[in-house]
Amino acid sequence: MSHEGIRIVSAEQARREAVHEEKLSADAITPAKVKVHKTEGTGVEILWKDGHRSVWTFPWLRDACPCATCHEERERNDRLPGEPKPKPQSLLPMYEAPARPVEVTPVGKYAIKFKWSDGHEAGIYSWEFLRRVCSCEPCQAKLRAGR
Numbered sequence: 001m002s003h004e005g006i007r008i009v010s011a012e013q014a015r016r017e018a019v020h021e022e023k024l025s026a027d028a029i030t031p032a033k034v035k036v037h038k039t040e041g042t043g044v045e046i047l048w049k050d051g052h053r054s055v056w057t058f059p060w061l062r063d064a065c066p067c068a069t070c071h072e073e074r075e076r077n078d079r080l081p082g083e084p085k086p087k088p089q090s091l092l093p094m095y096e097a098p099a100r101p102v103e104v105t106p107v108g109k110y111a112i113k114f115k116w117s118d119g120h121e122a123g124i125y126s127w128e129f130l131r132r133v134c135s136c137e138p139c140q141a142k143l144r145a146g147r
């Protein structure tokens with residue numbers, strides 16, 4: 001039994017609870033405008049009703065996939081949503097094309113779903129999830145502080 005593992009999980013737990021404690025207003029989690037730059041391959045831009053603006057690159061969103069499998073994998077490795085996986089130690093580094101969506105589908109009025117170039121499509125990105133992982137500097141600083 002590894003004590004290291006226990007410590008990491010509880011740190012993650014504490015951080016997640018801290019992040020989730022913060023109440024977000026309805027305007028904060030309702031997009032006024034959503035732009036998915038699928039053809040350009042750049043990423044997603046959301047202007048929220050409260051005036052906040054979030055921008056994510058596609059590889060960032062792929063690394064933030066909220067599905068249970070990806071979430072648990074991040075939890076085990078103490079990575080924040082969007083944090084890339086460390087490169088595997090290998091003598092022959094493999095080129096990995098940056099993730100991009102091959103399909104983007106709205107899910108009801110509350111979320112968006114991507115089918116990624118690597119075939120993964122289990123994640124449902126709710127507006128609330130996206131707002132909570134806003135990649136702007138002040139929001140990311142808050143997430144890191146909770147870690």
Ligand SMILES: [Zn+2]
Binds near residue numbers: 065067068
């Ligand atoms: Zn996933």
Ligand SMILES: [Zn+2]
Binds near residue numbers: 134137139
């Ligand atoms: Zn932000």
